[in-house]
Amino acid sequence: MDLNILIVDDSAAIRKILIRALAQTELPIGQVHEASDGLEALKILGSSQVRLVLSDINMPNMDGLQLLKQLRGTPNWKDLSVVMITTEGSQAKVLEAVELGAKGYLRKPFTADQIKEKVLTCLGQ
Amino acid sequence: MHACSGQGETNKGMPLTKEIMINAICAASEEVFSTMLGVQVAYGPVYAQQGSVSGSDGVIALIGIAGSWIGTGTITCAPAFACRISSLLLMTEYQSVDNDVLDALAEIANMIFGNAKTVLEEHVGPLGLSVPTVIMCKDFNTKQTASELWTGIPLFAEGMQMDLRLGLTPNRGSSAGARHAFDHKFGVLAHR
Numbered sequence: 001m002d003l004n005i006l007i008v009d010d011s012a013a014i015r016k017i018l019i020r021a022l023a024q025t026e027l028p029i030g031q032v033h034e035a036s037d038g039l040e041a042l043k044i045l046g047s048s049q050v051r052l053v054l055s056d057i058n059m060p061n062m063d064g065l066q067l068l069k070q071l072r073g074t075p076n077w078k079d080l081s082v083v084m085i086t087t088e089g090s091q092a093k094v095l096e097a098v099e100l101g102a103k104g105y106l107r108k109p110f111t112a113d114q115i116k117e118k119v120l121t122c123l124g125q
Numbered sequence: 126m127h128a129c130s131g132q133g134e135t136n137k138g139m140p141l142t143k144e145i146m147i148n149a150i151c152a153a154s155e156e157v158f159s160t161m162l163g164v165q166v167a168y169g170p171v172y173a174q175q176g177s178v179s180g181s182d183g184v185i186a187l188i189g190i191a192g193s194w195i196g197t198g199t200i201t202c203a204p205a206f207a208c209r210i211s212s213l214l215l216m217t218e219y220q221s222v223d224n225d226v227l228d229a230l231a232e233i234a235n236m237i238f239g240n241a242k243t244v245l246e247e248h249v250g251p252l253g254l255s256v257p258t259v260i261m262c263k264d265f266n267t268k269q270t271a272s273e274l275w276t277g278i279p280l281f282a283e284g285m286q287m288d289l290r291l292g293l294t295p296n297r298g299s300s301a302g303a304r305h306a307f308d309h310k311f312g313v314l315a316h317r
Contacts, residue, residue: 013229087239109160
């Protein structure tokens, strides 16, 4: 089964880099959806089958932690795998993300290998 | 004059010094350039700049910092360097500054000052970071109201220069900031 992924980041540059990094993982990537904030991500999740979300934290309108709260409070999405990819490295934010159920945390800057490792860990492979 | 050692690790909890700020920015920029662009960097002598920052032709990315200390971080470079950085980051050739280039510079600023912020937080407590603003401009002046003093670090890569600047001062509106301001006034922080 193809792995449909949603990338949530207000930076088009980072979305492009992540798409390229995912293509290098040799995983059976299906559709890769893009959202520029949490609100847009929720709209996409409402109309698409997604197995994994890679999300930034600091974004306008709805940030990554607010998105994570929304997902955990919604029965259909409460078990959705979410990896936070962000420059936000403060311990408090990391703990908050983990407490909200993030399956992984990756700090920018990142390499393609780190993305692959996080995705595989998240998917239990 | 401080030099850029690129050592991001510091003793947590010790008061914030200019040296810690400089090293945090250098370590972050070195990591961003090597990891995301595959480029090694070198640094020129660190300088202090009073008042406004001006330039003749270039791209400037600004990012706000707020908490017990407040201020602004900027990166400034010539359009050619902005295009080169974007080409390396996005693996697409850019000959002129367009939206992709501005977005790439915004993300470089976000990663550099975001990672530096994590180090600074070990000394001054939680800080917030704004989303970056990027401007392509000619004959510009940049002034921030929080701090009159900028610390500038020239970064060299691929034969071109980028200036990293940070203007940061204790926030007198916060209790922690007021304590830092007292220390700052009596020379405890800035001149170590």
